[in-house]
Amino acid sequence: METERTFFAYLRHISETTSPLDFVLIYDNLDRFVGGALMTLQLTFLALFLGGLLAVPMAIARAYGRPGWSQAIWCYTYAFRGTPLLVQTYLFYFGLGQFEAVRNSFLWGPVLSDPWWCVLIAFTLNTAAYTTEFLKGAIETTPAGEIEASKACGMSPFTRMRLVVLPSAFRRALPAYSNEVIFTLHGSVIASTVTLQDLLGVGRWLNGRYYLAYEGFITAMVFYMGIVLLISLLFRMAEKRYLRHLRPRGADSATPAQATA
Amino acid sequence: MTIKNTLLAAAAGAMTLMASTAMADALRVGVEGAYAPFSMKEADGSLTGFDIDMALALCAKLERECVLVEQEWDGMIPALMAQKYDAIVASMSITEDRKKKVSFSAKYYDTPSRFIAKEGASFDLTLEGTKGVKIGVLRGTTLQCYVEKHFPDADIKLYNTQEDVFADLTAGRLDLQLNNTLGALDGFLNTPQGEGFAFYGDDLDDVACLGEGVGIAVRKDDPLAGELSAAIQAIRADGTYKTINDKYFPVDIYGN
Structure with a gap:
């Protein structure tokens, strides 16, 4: 027991003096980083989920809707794709707070006074704009033959959308969507600029509290890399499963589905 | 080859010289x-x-x-x-x-530092009393050290600039904020933005944190x-x- 303690004290001494990176300090604050990672994941995936829900009807309207609808949605996506996410977040957080009317409204107390909600709204609208556009592209490139066939089968427009157009559009949008997920994760660092303790927020807290140069950033970076690795792996698995029909025939002759085809 | 190297060395030497005099x-x-x-x-x-x-x-x-x-x-x-x-x-x-x-x-x-709050607001500046109270400070300051040490259960919010802290105090996102007294007077309390706000409590006292x-x-x-x-x-x-x-x-x- 005694040697263990002195060994740890020695490690701490090395870490504080000669080591270029104060690893013991990072270890001591690891629970904060885990908390920060959870905040980052929560914001990213909640925004992606809500943004995705908004994007599907908007993409359909962009592809098939009346011109007026399509143009109105285009204006929205253009505004959100054409401006930096940081500016959008500041507008929701600092901008809205400037107005007396907003501060007195019923939305202020529970929603707009809270940085978490401001960030979630900004992220959701931002990712919804991007997702709408590439989903619209995927919907429009549905092969004409598939649509004709579904019409010939007597499918109603709703059934056709549900059973033919959307499933194949989702599949084709999958690679683009993996980029969107990773971009949204990268964009989520903006949460730290409006006082939220996400991964970068914790990194900056550590640097600020102990007057360090990079320990907080490097730890946050390692966490981000881990999360991105996980997301990439999940998408690769999904692409393997859902885009199987697009791969060269010889590539996986081992699978029974291909063998019988 | 040799000439080239000499030239390179001379050029490098001249640049170092220029850099060091500057x-x-x-x-x-x-x-x-x-x-x-x-x-x-x-x-x-x-x-x-x-x-x-x-x-x-x-x-x-x-x-x-x-x-x-x-x-x-x-x-x-x-x-x-x-x-x-x-x-x-x-x-x-x-x-x-x-x-x-x-x-x-x-x-x-x-110069000393003090809390700032809305005029007429009342807080119990103890460990218990500040539980969940929203306190804003500039990140990486002595005041971050102070507030994290004395009021760890408060809802401490860290900002990149002092101006952002003032903006959120006026917007009502913060209950209290900590600042150098002179900075607070000139940067906030004596400006139109700081109307309705005042110092709260005494000068802070903790050499270990505040220096x-x-x-x-x-x-x-x-x-x-x-x-x-x-x-x-x-x-x-x-x-x-x-x-x-x-x-x-x-x-x-x-x-x-």
Whole structure:
């Protein structure tokens, strides 16, 4: 027991003096980083989920809707794709707070006074704009033959959308969507600029509290890399499963589905 | 081949020489720019304030050209160590924690810090009483140390600039904020934005966190610290300090 303690004290001494990176300090604050990672994941995936829900009807309207609808949605996506996410977040957080009317409204107390909600709204609208556009592209490139066939089968427009157009559009949008997920994760660092303790927020807290140069950033970076690795792996698995029909025939002759085809 | 190498060596030598003479002349000073009245920006983007004037006066005393380098507060010490500048004149308090990373000159001013809240608001400034109370401070300051040490259960929010803290205090996102008293008066309470807000409670007292006055930080064991201390004494003696002080404050902020 005694040697263990002195060994740890020695490690701490090395870490504080000669080591270029104060690893013991990072270890001591690891629970904060885990908390920060959870905040980052929560914001990213909640925004992606809500943004995705908004994007599907908007993409359909962009592809098939009346011109007026399509143009109105285009204006929205253009505004959100054409401006930096940081500016959008500041507008929701600092901008809205400037107005007396907003501060007195019923939305202020529970929603707009809270940085978490401001960030979630900004992220959701931002990712919804991007997702709408590439989903619209995927919907429009549905092969004409598939649509004709579904019409010939007597499918109603709703059934056709549900059973033919959307499933194949989702599949084709999958690679683009993996980029969107990773971009949204990268964009989520903006949460730290409006006082939220996400991964970068914790990194900056550590640097600020102990007057360090990079320990907080490097730890946050390692966490981000881990999360991105996980997301990439999940998408690769999904692409393997859902885009199987697009791969060269010889590539996986081992699978029974291909063998019988 | 040999000629080429000699030429290269000569060119490299000349460049080092140029770089080193330039380094010897100019003193690069890290400043912040969002901490009125110590450091702020004019409408045209130029820097002004007590810290800025102090830096320029000290450079003049040391007979070196001043190059002001702007840096956001939470990267102040890291940028010093990364050689982006040689000294920090940005209202940085001299604390034990910081002394582990940098060396300090003697203090050039010393003023207390206090809480600010809405007029008429009432808080119980104890560990229990501040549970969940939203307190805003600038990230990486002595005040972050103070509030995290004394009120760990409060809802502490960290900001990149003091101006953002004031914005959120007026917007009602914060119950309390901590600030240097002079900075709070000039930067907030005496401005239209600070209407309806006032100091709350007494001057803070905790040397371990708040330090022993505000000094100029330089890289560890840089002899510049001693030169700057001497220069501070010199401008105290020749009246330059008083001129600058009176430009911004009604009282002498040097302290005892």
